[in-house]
Amino acid sequence: MGPNLFINYGEAVAMLLFGIGFGNLLLQSNLIKKIIGLNIMDTAIYLFLAEKGYIARRIAPIIVDGIQDMDHYINPIPSGLVLTGIVVSVSVSALMLSLTIRLYKRYHTLDLDQISKQLKKEGL
Amino acid sequence: MDYMRNFPCISIILCLFAGIISSGLRGKAAMWVNTLLLVVNTVLSACTLTYTLTLNEPFVYVMGKFPAPWGNEIRAGVLESLMAFFFCVIMLLSMLGGKHKLADEVEEGKTYLYYVLTDLLLSSLLALIYTNDMFTAYVFVEINTIAACGLIMIRQNGRTIEAAVRYMIMSLLGSGMLLLGLCMLYDLTGHLLMSNMKESVAMIVADGSYEIPLIVAIVLMSVGLCIKSALFPFHAWLPDAYGYSTASSAAMLSSLVSKGYIFLLIKIIYRVIGFNVYHDTRIIDVLFLFGVMGMIFGSLSAIKENDVRRMIAYSSVAQIGYIYMGFGMGTQAGMIASVFHILSHAATKSLLFIAAIGLTDVSGGSRKFIELTGSGYRNKWAGVTFTVGALSMVGVPLFSGFISKLLFAQAAVQNHTKMLPALIVLGISTILNAIYFMKTVIRIYTPVGDAAYTSVTYKDIQSCAVVLVAFIVLNVILGISSQPVVDMIQQGLATFA
Numbered sequence: 001m002g003p004n005l006f007i008n009y010g011e012a013v014a015m016l017l018f019g020i021g022f023g024n025l026l027l028q029s030n031l032i033k034k035i036i037g038l039n040i041m042d043t044a045i046y047l048f049l050a051e052k053g054y055i056a057r058r059i060a061p062i063i064v065d066g067i068q069d070m071d072h073y074i075n076p077i078p079s080g081l082v083l084t085g086i087v088v089s090v091s092v093s094a095l096m097l098s099l100t101i102r103l104y105k106r107y108h109t110l111d112l113d114q115i116s117k118q119l120k121k122e123g124l
Numbered sequence: 125m126d127y128m129r130n131f132p133c134i135s136i137i138l139c140l141f142a143g144i145i146s147s148g149l150r151g152k153a154a155m156w157v158n159t160l161l162l163v164v165n166t167v168l169s170a171c172t173l174t175y176t177l178t179l180n181e182p183f184v185y186v187m188g189k190f191p192a193p194w195g196n197e198i199r200a201g202v203l204e205s206l207m208a209f210f211f212c213v214i215m216l217l218s219m220l221g222g223k224h225k226l227a228d229e230v231e232e233g234k235t236y237l238y239y240v241l242t243d244l245l246l247s248s249l250l251a252l253i254y255t256n257d258m259f260t261a262y263v264f265v266e267i268n269t270i271a272a273c274g275l276i277m278i279r280q281n282g283r284t285i286e287a288a289v290r291y292m293i294m295s296l297l298g299s300g301m302l303l304l305g306l307c308m309l310y311d312l313t314g315h316l317l318m319s320n321m322k323e324s325v326a327m328i329v330a331d332g333s334y335e336i337p338l339i340v341a342i343v344l345m346s347v348g349l350c351i352k353s354a355l356f357p358f359h360a361w362l363p364d365a366y367g368y369s370t371a372s373s374a375a376m377l378s379s380l381v382s383k384g385y386i387f388l389l390i391k392i393i394y395r396v397i398g399f400n401v402y403h404d405t406r407i408i409d410v411l412f413l414f415g416v417m418g419m420i421f422g423s424l425s426a427i428k429e430n431d432v433r434r435m436i437a438y439s440s441v442a443q444i445g446y447i448y449m450g451f452g453m454g455t456q457a458g459m460i461a462s463v464f465h466i467l468s469h470a471a472t473k474s475l476l477f478i479a480a481i482g483l484t485d486v487s488g489g490s491r492k493f494i495e496l497t498g499s500g501y502r503n504k505w506a507g508v509t510f511t512v513g514a515l516s517m518v519g520v521p522l523f524s525g526f527i528s529k530l531l532f533a534q535a536a537v538q539n540h541t542k543m544l545p546a547l548i549v550l551g552i553s554t555i556l557n558a559i560y561f562m563k564t565v566i567r568i569y570t571p572v573g574d575a576a577y578t579s580v581t582y583k584d585i586q587s588c589a590v591v592l593v594a595f596i597v598l599n600v601i602l603g604i605s606s607q608p609v610v611d612m613i614q615q616g617l618a619t620f621a
């Protein structure tokens with residue numbers, strides 16, 4: 001466990017960040033802080049993927065100098081997954097932000113608990 | 125007949141294109157595109173179902189002509205095409221049943237967006253059913269979430285926006301965990317296609333290496349999908365989301381969206397991890413426990429509820445509990461019962477939501493029980509349909525709910541350690557179901573002296589009445605001739621691995 005943790009410090013940091021983001025998204029009552037938590041969580045997963053996909057002293061698989069040997073390049077799929085993931089997380093963040101704006105215009109607060117209280121008062 | 129291999133891919137792409145086209149159309153035209161799309165997809169998936177039944181084995185459709193370990197694949201067997209067919213039928217009925225309410229519920233000039241979202245929802249559901257690639261599944265899970273969120277918030281009031289935010293938060297937690305588990309599994313196996321992943325997982329297990337990372341990955345994916353499908357402790361967002369959105373949205377969300385995630389979990393269990401490996405991780409005991417708790421606490425919340433639509437929503441929590449209890453049995457019979465319950469619950473819950481709209485409409489739009497008194501006489505069609513749905517949920521013979529309860533009980537008897545808790549909870553849950561559904565049925569058939577509200581006749585609700593009858597027929601078919609469906613599920617699960 002010990003030496004492995006030190007060698008894979010990138011993955012360990014990614015997991016730590018994932019935990020921080022997850023906790024923020026779950027526990028913060030401020031909507032903006034929740035969205036920040038969401039972004040930290042997603043980014044931690046991309047760090048994890050990038051860390052796993054990179055092999056030391058190899059380069060991205062773009063052939064410029066005619067070397068076709070597989071040992072010269074890294075696996076491009078994790079990078080592709082990161083790109084796809086970024087697109088997904090951008091659209092989700094945009095949706096969350098637009099919902100937050102809607103709620104703020106209506107209730108003049110970003111606190112989700114307070115919004116729930118006001119809704120109860122409205123008795124809808 | 126071989127051209128039918130293209131149908132799954134065509135149906136997904138048709139949905140995506142219909143969504144794009146509808147975004148440039150007006151409300152009425154978008155509605156026709158949507159209805160046409162749903163009919164075409166129903167026919168296409170019915171064709172796929174008959175084709176896979178004659179084929180006797182699943183077929184793989186290679187996207188873009190890249191062979192197995194690299195390319196993206198679609199895989200269709202009996203189970204997949206049966207699910208797709210059912211989802212299309214229920215979506216069609218739900219959309220037709222809520223159509224007349226849409227003008228009141230959605231802002232003027234924005235109805236076309238509703239149809240765009242529905243098209244995208246169908247595309248993501250079909251892709252979740254058919255795909256053979258884990259990362260594609262993740263992407264479509266997110267599309268499903270976004271479309272579902274849009275369907276909740278398209279009816280603009282404070283409640284729905286708050287419900288949409290809560291739904292998004294829970295969903296994002298779930299999909300974050302799913303993505304992390306998926307990435308870990310990709311690192312362990314080096315593949316993204318389900319069949320290749322399964323081979324590698326079998327090798328890892330035989331090897332005895334990476335035991336803990338494998339379990340972590342399995343737990344992350346299972347918990348992520350449990351959160352997204354509103355298993356018991358994660359259901360806080362559900363009553364508001366189902367209770368205040370539009371009629372069709374509530375019907376589709378309860379009967380289809382959560383089922384899409386559950387079906388993905390079934391795929392992960394059978395096609396990625398392997399049933400035996402999954403069984404040995406003991407996580408199924410956790411699923412069993414939470415399923416059983418959901419069955420009881422969901423029903424208790426439903427009894428306390430004073431709002432008919434929120435009551436039906438809480439009943440969904442209990443029914444999701446049933447499905448996870450079936451997973452938790454850890455036997456083939458339990459899984460068959462769960463899959464049948466997915467179908468039966470989808471057919472019944474959408475029926476209940478659509479019928480409840482008919483009842484609240486003739487009670488001045490109020491959903492409180494006191495106002496619903498006698499509404500079964502004012503709208504006879506909705507009253508009868510609601511009664512059918514209630515009887516089916518309680519588990520009266522002739523209706524689909526009875527068959528799924530019977531299958532669950534049979535599965536429970538085969539499992540010695542879990543037999544007693546499963547049967548006891550099944551019994552308690554049936555009684556609780558009977559309490560709140562029969563309470564409602566008695567309420568809607570209690571006559572009131574003074575006619576405060578006007579009744580509706582067949583002429584007023586022509587199209588809706590046809591849909592209600594179709595729902596009843598679907599339920600009775602599932603209830604009376606369940607054996608062919610169960611046989612198909614059995615055959616599908618056998619060839620699933």
